[in-house]
């Protein structure tokens with residue numbers, strides 16, 4: 115058991131080093147990097163498509179898509195006109211910083227202002243792996259149940275932003291937005307919550323404004 119703990123600690127330490135190198139690189143480029151984490155099907159790629167529609171004319175965007183299999187999500191972003199690369203983990207339930215570094219080196223992306231990293235769909239293992247991002251984003255769709263922040267506390271505590279997705283479905287499901295807001299406030303007192311629907315556009319303006327504010331702040335402070 116002690117050996118398992120030791121190996122895990124070493125893996126995480128190596129990841130931290132790779133993440134620190136990436137963070138230095140993103141800082142030098144003054145590029146904002148988001149790490150999106152949620153259960154499968156919560157609406158990560160659809161939110162990115164809506165974000166590209168809203169921000170694409172003003173900002174240079176790029177995407178890294180993490181999945182077990184298929185190029186589908188990277189294809190969806192490329193179809194929106196932004197450069198995107200797919201990382202296939204072949205079974206691993208999260209992305210790590212070395213994979214992200216290799217993907218960027220191999221992709222030959224043109225310079226970007228904002229890089230979206232969509233992690234493998236899963237609320238648990240991606241939480242521990244720093245990808246050099248500026249902040250993590252936890253997505254929770256209204257179809258998943260309003261008890262999830264307290265059931266999966268690590269991600270909602272670490273994500274600077276919680277995006278509730280699929281708000282257009284609220285009339286059809288039992289989901290108490292205030293209960294979710296209260297759980298997120300307990301887990302992450304400084305965190306923000308944005309309620310969105312990529313279908314109706316609700317909250318997309320607020321979400322994109324948040325990205326633009328964070329990018330502007332990074333440009334002011336990054337050296």
Ligand SMILES: Nc1nc2c(ncn2[C@@H]2O[C@H](COP(=O)(O)OP(=O)(O)OP(=O)(O)O)[C@@H](O)[C@H]2O)c(=O)[nH]1
Pocket residue numbers: 152153154155156157158159160161187234235236279280281282283310311312313314
């Ligand atoms: N009604 C509604 N459906 C949505 C919304 N956003 C996404 N969906 C649907 O939810 C399904 C999953 O969306 P994706 O964006 O592929 O979800 P994902 O989180 O990227 O999924 P994985 O990459 O497999 O983890 C699709 O059928 C979308 O059309 C929304 O705002 N409202």
Ligand SMILES: [Mg+2]
Pocket residue numbers: 158159160187232
């Ligand atoms: Mg996706």
